[in-house]
Amino acid sequence: MTTPGQGLHSHVLAALGLAITAGECPPGTVLRTDELAQRFDVSRTVVREVVRVLESMHLVESRRRVGVTVLPTESWNVYDPQVIRWRLAGADRPRQLRSLTVLRSAVEPVAAGLAALHATPAQCRELTEQALGMVATSRGRQLEAYLVHDIAFHRVVLNSSGNEMFARLGDVVAEVLTGRTHHHVMFEDPDPAAVTLHVQVAEAVRERDAARAEALTREIAVGALKELDVLAP
Amino acid sequence: MTTPGQGLHSHVLAALGLAITAGECPPGTVLRTDELAQRFDVSRTVVREVVRVLESMHLVESRRRVGVTVLPTESWNVYDPQVIRWRLAGADRPRQLRSLTVLRSAVEPVAAGLAALHATPAQCRELTEQALGMVATSRGRQLEAYLVHDIAFHRVVLNSSGNEMFARLGDVVAEVLTGRTHHHVMFEDPDPAAVTLHVQVAEAVRERDAARAEALTREIAVGALKELDVLAP
DNA sequence: TGTGACATAAAAGTCATACTTTTAATTCCC
DNA sequence: GGGAATTAAAAGTATGACTTTTATGTCACA
Numbered sequence: 001m002t003t004p005g006q007g008l009h010s011h012v013l014a015a016l017g018l019a020i021t022a023g024e025c026p027p028g029t030v031l032r033t034d035e036l037a038q039r040f041d042v043s044r045t046v047v048r049e050v051v052r053v054l055e056s057m058h059l060v061e062s063r064r065r066v067g068v069t070v071l072p073t074e075s076w077n078v079y080d081p082q083v084i085r086w087r088l089a090g091a092d093r094p095r096q097l098r099s100l101t102v103l104r105s106a107v108e109p110v111a112a113g114l115a116a117l118h119a120t121p122a123q124c125r126e127l128t129e130q131a132l133g134m135v136a137t138s139r140g141r142q143l144e145a146y147l148v149h150d151i152a153f154h155r156v157v158l159n160s161s162g163n164e165m166f167a168r169l170g171d172v173v174a175e176v177l178t179g180r181t182h183h184h185v186m187f188e189d190p191d192p193a194a195v196t197l198h199v200q201v202a203e204a205v206r207e208r209d210a211a212r213a214e215a216l217t218r219e220i221a222v223g224a225l226k227e228l229d230v231l232a233p
Numbered sequence: 234m235t236t237p238g239q240g241l242h243s244h245v246l247a248a249l250g251l252a253i254t255a256g257e258c259p260p261g262t263v264l265r266t267d268e269l270a271q272r273f274d275v276s277r278t279v280v281r282e283v284v285r286v287l288e289s290m291h292l293v294e295s296r297r298r299v300g301v302t303v304l305p306t307e308s309w310n311v312y313d314p315q316v317i318r319w320r321l322a323g324a325d326r327p328r329q330l331r332s333l334t335v336l337r338s339a340v341e342p343v344a345a346g347l348a349a350l351h352a353t354p355a356q357c358r359e360l361t362e363q364a365l366g367m368v369a370t371s372r373g374r375q376l377e378a379y380l381v382h383d384i385a386f387h388r389v390v391l392n393s394s395g396n397e398m399f400a401r402l403g404d405v406v407a408e409v410l411t412g413r414t415h416h417h418v419m420f421e422d423p424d425p426a427a428v429t430l431h432v433q434v435a436e437a438v439r440e441r442d443a444a445r446a447e448a449l450t451r452e453i454a455v456g457a458l459k460e461l462d463v464l465a466p
Numbered sequence: 467t468g469t470g471a472c473a474t475a476a477a478a479g480t481c482a483t484a485c486t487t488t489t490a491a492t493t494c495c496c
Numbered sequence: 497g498g499g500a501a502t503t504a505a506a507a508g509t510a511t512g513a514c515t516t517t518t519a520t521g522t523c524a525c526a
Contacts, residue, residue: 007479009285033507043481045278048508049285052242056286056315064507065489078401079312082289102343103398110339165336168311240508266478276510281479297478298518 012040013050014086020059020070021083022090027072031060036068057083081171088179097183098228100176105221107166108157108173113214115160116205123160124206130156131202138195146190147181153198157217160205184227194223245273246283247319253292253303254316255323260305264293269301290316314404321412330416331461333409338454340399341390341406346447348393349438356393357439363389364435371428379423380414386431390450393438417460427456 005014016036019025036047051068054060058075062068077083087096119127133149154177155170197220204213238247249269252258269280284301287293291308295301310316320329352360366382387410388403430453437446 009479032505045281045480045482048278049282051507052282052286053289056289056313062507063489064487065491065505067506073397074400077313078397080289080310099396099398102347102396103340106343106399107336107339110335114335163332163335164306164311165332166339167307242508265476278509278511284478295478296518297516298476298520300477 008042008046009049012036012042012046013053015040016050016054017057017059017082017086018089020054021076021086023092025070027070029070030067031070032067059083084172084175088175093179093183097176097179100172101224101228103169104173104176105218105225107169108154108221109214109218111158111161111163111166112201112205112217113210114162114166115157116208116210116213118162119160119205123156124202127153127156127160127202127205131199134190134195134198138190138192141187141189143181143189147177150190150198151177153202157201157205180224180227191223194220197223241275241279242282245269245275245279246286248273249283249287250290250292250315250319251322253287254309254319256325258303260303262303263300264303265300292316317405317408321408326412326416330409330412333405334457334461336402337406337409338451338458340402341387341454342447342451344391344394344396344399345434345438345450346443347395347399348390349441349443349446351395352393352438356389357435360386360389360393360435360438364432367423367428367431371423371425374420374422376414376422380410383423383431384410386435390434390438413457413460424456427453430456 005011025031033044033047033051036051037044040047051060051062054068055062057077057080058071059077060068060070078087084096084100087093115123115127130149130153134146134153137146137149151174154173158166158170158173161167197216201213201216201220204210204216238244258264266277266280266284269284270277273280284293284295287301288295290310290313291304292310293301293303311320317329317333320326348356348360363382363386367379367386370379370382384407387406391399391403391406394400430449434446434449434453437443437449
C-alpha cells in the first residue's frame with residue numbers, strides 16, 4: 001500500500017512525484033537540478049536519477065540549457081502504479097477513482113468471461129472461498145475483513161483470465177476498492193445484492209458459463225458506477 | 234513509433250531494456266553496474282540512471298551487495314508504452330499482440346458507448362471523416378493509407394470517451410493495428426464488413442446512440458479476435 | 467557437530483568536482 | 497531590421513573517494 005524505498009532516492013522521488021501529480025509545479029513549470037539538489041539537500045547525482053525516473057513516467061522532460069519541464073497531464077503514464085498511488089493520495093482523488101472505476105467496468109466483465117474458460121480447479125476453489133468469505137463478513141460492520149475478501153476475489157478473477165494485461169490490474173482494483181471503503185461510507189454494511197452477485201460469479205466460473213460470468217460481473221460493475229454517480233440512477 | 238533519445242542514456246536504456254524483455258538475461262540473472270559500464274563503454278553514472286529507470290518499470294531490482302537482479306515477467310509494468318514497444322520488437326510479439334487485442338476488445342466497446350454520450354460535434358465530424366477515409370482506401374492495396382485512418386478513428390473514439398485511462402490507450406491501439414497490418418497478410422484488402430462497422434459506429438456516436446455504438450464496436454472487436462484465432466470460429 | 471556471534475569484503479549508494487555538449491539568448495555587424 | 501557569430505546557462509558525462517548495507521565465510525563455544 002505504501003511506497004517502498006528507504007534510500008535518499010526514494011524519498012526525493014516520492015516528494016517530487018507527489019508534488020507534480022498534486023498540481024504544485026503545474027505543467028510548464030521549469031525546475032533546475034542544482035536548485036532541486038539544494039532544496040532536498042542531496043547531491044546532483046541523486047536528483048538526476050530521480051529526474052530520469054520521472055522522465056520515464058512522462059511527468060517531466062529534461063532539456064539542455066532549459067531545465068526540467070513539468071509536462072501536461074495528457075502525457076503522464078497514468079497506468080504506472082506509482083503514478084496512480086500518487087494521484088490517489090492527492091487532490092483529484094475522486095476524479096481518479098471515477099476514471100479507474102470506469103476502466104474496471106470495462107475490463108472485469110471480459111476478464112470474468114475468460115476466467116470461466118481458463119480458471120484452474122484451484123482458482124475456482126479460491127474464488128468460491130473468497131465469495132463465501134464476503135458473505136460471512138458482509139454484516140455487522142466487519143468492513144475491513146470484507147475488503148480483504150473483496151480484493152482477493154477480484155484479483156483471482158483477473159489472474160484466472162489468463163491475460164497478463166488483466167492480471168496486472170489487480171493492484172489498481174485493490175487500490176480502488178480500498179479507497180472506496182475508506183472514503184465512502186464506512187458505516188454501512190455492503191450491499192447484499194452485490195454480495196450475492198459475487199457468489200453467483202464464482203458459481204458461473206465454476207460451471208464454465210462464460211456468458212453468465214460476464215453478465216453478472218457487468219452487474220457488479222454497474223453497481224460500482226452507480227455508487228460513484230457516474231451513471232444516472 | 235520509434236524510441237526517441239539520442240544521448241548515451243537512451244542508447245544504453247534501449248539496449249538493456251530490449252535485452253531483458255527479449256529474454257536474454259532471464260529472470261534471476263544478476264548484473265553488476267561496473268560490468269555494465271564496461272560492456273557499454275559508459276560511466277557508472279549513466280548505468281546507474283538506466284538501472285533506476287528499469288527499476289521503476291519493475292524490470293529489475295537493485296540490492297546492495299547483490300547487484301541488479303532481473304525480475305520475473307509478472308512484475309513488469311506491462312502497461313508502460315516503452316515496455317510494450319520493446320516486447321513487440323522481441324520474440325513473443327505474437328503473444329503480446331494477442332493479449333493487447335483482448336484488452337482492446339474489453340475497453341473499446343465501453344469507450345465507444347461513452348463517446349456517444351460525450352463526443353463534441355468536432356469529434357463526431359472527425360470520426361465520420363476518418364470512417365469515410367477508411368472506406369475510400371479500403372480497396373486496391375492502399376493498406377498504409379487505410380491504416381492511418383484506422384488508427385485515427387480508434388484514437389478519436391478513445392479520446393472522445395472522456396476517460397483519461399481510455400484515452401491513454403491510443404498508442405497501444407496504434408501499435409497493435411500497425412503490427413497487424415505489417416505482419417499479418419498485407420496483401421489482402423481489409424474486410425469490407427469491418428469497414429462498414431466503422432462507418433456505423435461513427436453514425437451511432439453522431440446520433441448519441443450509446444448502446445448501438447457499444448454493440449457495433451464489440452462486433453469489430455470480435456472480428457479482431459477471430460483474426461488472431463483467439464476466438465473459436 | 468551444530469549454532470550463534472563476529473569479521474570480512476563485495477557491491478550498491480552517495481557525494482564533490484571537473485569537464486563536455488547542447489542550445490537559448492544576446493550581441494554585433496552588415 | 498535581419499542574420500551570423502558569440503556567450504553563457506543548464507544538462508550530460510566522467511572519475512575518484514568515501515559510506516552503507518549485507519551476504520557469506522570464520523571461529524569460538526556449547
